[in-house]
Amino acid sequence: MNQFQYVRATKPQGAIDVVAKDPNAKFIAGGTNLVDLMKRGVMTPQKLVDINRLPFNKIEHQGNTLHIGALALNSTVADDPQVQAAQPLLAKALNAGASAQLRNMATVGGNMLQRTRCSYFYDTTMPCNKREPGTGCGALEGINRMHAIFGFSDKCIAVHPSDMSVALVALDATVLVSGPQGDRRIPMAELHRLPGDTPEKDTNLAPGELITAVGLPDAPFTKHVSYYKVRERASYAFALVSAAAALDLDGTTIKSARLALGGVAHKPWRVQAAEQALVGQPATEASFRRAAEVAMQGAKAFKYNAYKLRLAPNTIVQALRTAAAA
Numbered sequence: 001m002n003q004f005q006y007v008r009a010t011k012p013q014g015a016i017d018v019v020a021k022d023p024n025a026k027f028i029a030g031g032t033n034l035v036d037l038m039k040r041g042v043m044t045p046q047k048l049v050d051i052n053r054l055p056f057n058k059i060e061h062q063g064n065t066l067h068i069g070a071l072a073l074n075s076t077v078a079d080d081p082q083v084q085a086a087q088p089l090l091a092k093a094l095n096a097g098a099s100a101q102l103r104n105m106a107t108v109g110g111n112m113l114q115r116t117r118c119s120y121f122y123d124t125t126m127p128c129n130k131r132e133p134g135t136g137c138g139a140l141e142g143i144n145r146m147h148a149i150f151g152f153s154d155k156c157i158a159v160h161p162s163d164m165s166v167a168l169v170a171l172d173a174t175v176l177v178s179g180p181q182g183d184r185r186i187p188m189a190e191l192h193r194l195p196g197d198t199p200e201k202d203t204n205l206a207p208g209e210l211i212t213a214v215g216l217p218d219a220p221f222t223k224h225v226s227y228y229k230v231r232e233r234a235s236y237a238f239a240l241v242s243a244a245a246a247l248d249l250d251g252t253t254i255k256s257a258r259l260a261l262g263g264v265a266h267k268p269w270r271v272q273a274a275e276q277a278l279v280g281q282p283a284t285e286a287s288f289r290r291a292a293e294v295a296m297q298g299a300k301a302f303k304y305n306a307y308k309l310r311l312a313p314n315t316i317v318q319a320l321r322t323a324a325a326a
Contacts, residue, residue: 020208070109092227093167109211118158145304151265156199169268170260179209192267221246228319239263243319271295
């Protein structure tokens with residue numbers, strides 16, 4: 001690991017000022033991803049700004065929005081009675097992520113900003129446009145079984161790893177950000193980027209911007225929800241494919257629906273066309289399979305991940321089936 005300077009922030013603006021002025025500085029909270037990347041030499045910040053003492057760990061309802069501080073721990077959020085009552089899909093997604101030990105360290109803000117687990121990104125001897133722009137994408141012609149089937153480019157086919165972010169996208173969350181230019185709100189669906197020609201840019205955050213909270217509007221998805229995650233090792237593994245599903249039912253008729261996928265794209269993948277295909281339909285296997293067909297439009301596989309073209313629609317159907325039966 002490279003040597004670095006450590007700074008403990010006591011005020012939000014002080015932390016923002018340090019990182020905004022120094023391109024080699026990074027915020028650190030739980031450090032469950034950043035420290036790993038530093039140990040492997042993938043990221044080499046020269047200064048770490050510890051933000052754990054900042055006042056961003058509250059979970060509270062404000063009007064018709066549930067506000068969750070960016071420094072709230074994943075385990076705390078998943079177990080919080082307000083979250084379980086108002087946003088149970090988020091709790092399910094958090095409990096599907098990582099291990100209990102990591103959930104006790106990882107923060108909401110850090111979870112959103114974790115970087116891809118593509119093996120070519122982590123291996124500094126291999127080409128990777130995300131790690132070192134212009135060197136190429138080793139996964140394109142390499143071992144790409146974990147990689148994207150939507151939204152990729154010829155520069156990068158890596159996938160976003162966060163389970164929590166998939167649920168947040170499905171629930172129309174808003175990310176609250178503070179930075180050198182002041183405060184702003186970013187729809188969760190716009191926080192992460194597709195790779196395009198600049199895969200090194202994971203998000204639309206400006207330099208020095210700090211996530212302070214996430215807001216989730218109250219919605220009728222408090223009962224019929226499911227986060228279904230397919231992975232190689234149930235105790236601790238990232239998703240091959242995951243699906244966040246939420247249904248609002250009138251008897252057996254679907255009044256509204258939310259559906260988003262993980263493990264399939266460079267960002268959490270919301271499939272609104274599939275949601276619309278469910279509205280007004282009976283909550284049946286046939287409806288779920290039609291929605292899955294709609295969701296898969298435009299999907300394309302590579303040499304080793306063609307299995308996802310079957311796994312993804314089956315995951316969608318299972319998530320919807322489980323949500324309907326909840």
